[in-house]
Amino acid sequence: MSYAMTIRLYAGSTPTVERVRAALKDQGFGVLTEIDMRATLHEKLGVELEEYVILGACNPPLAHRAVQADRNIGLLLPCNVVVRxxxxxxxxxxxxxxxxxxxxxxxxxxxxxxDEATRRLRAALDALSG
Incomplete structure (x- = not known):
């Protein structure tokens, strides 16, 4: 099983990040964290990387249900979404x-x-691609 759901968009990554934020919001996700890997790796290691942003998306009702089901699941939260x-x-x-x-x-x-998180994330990706 692949661990990623992936789409390719014909747009730059900077405007795509804003579109992804909006699509996630429409599905009940907020973005808790944003990591600019390109800037971080350049600053810390002096290396070059393509534009690469990690968004930490959270749907509070789903996160609550997940933590209620398994207290250790917080190790895998929030849902990471990458735009690169x-x-x-x-x-x-x-x-x-x-x-x-x-x-x-x-x-x-x-x-x-x-199942619900998958449905919502897939809907967000589908909204972006068409």
Whole structure:
């Protein structure tokens, strides 16, 4: 099983980040963290990397249900969504597939949470791609 849900958009990564934020918001996710990997790695290591942003997305009701089902699941939260340059005029948008959560936990109640999170993240990606 692939652990990523991926789409390719023909737009720059900077405007794509804002579109991703809006699509996530429409599905009940807020962005708690934003990590600019390009800037961080350049500052800390002096290396070059394509535009690469990690958004830590959270849907509070789903996060609450997940933590109720398995207290250890916080190690895998929030849902990470990556926007990265893929050539001069394209960007990849990738979200961690929430089905990975049910593979790592024995908590039966987590399956319904992962199913809903998958549905919402897929809807956000679908909205971006068309």
């Amino acid at each position: 340059a893929d050539g001069p005029d394209a960007a990849l948008v990738q979200a961690l597939d929430p089905q990975v959560l049910v593979q790592l936990s024995d908590a039966a109640d987590l399956r319904a949470v992962a």
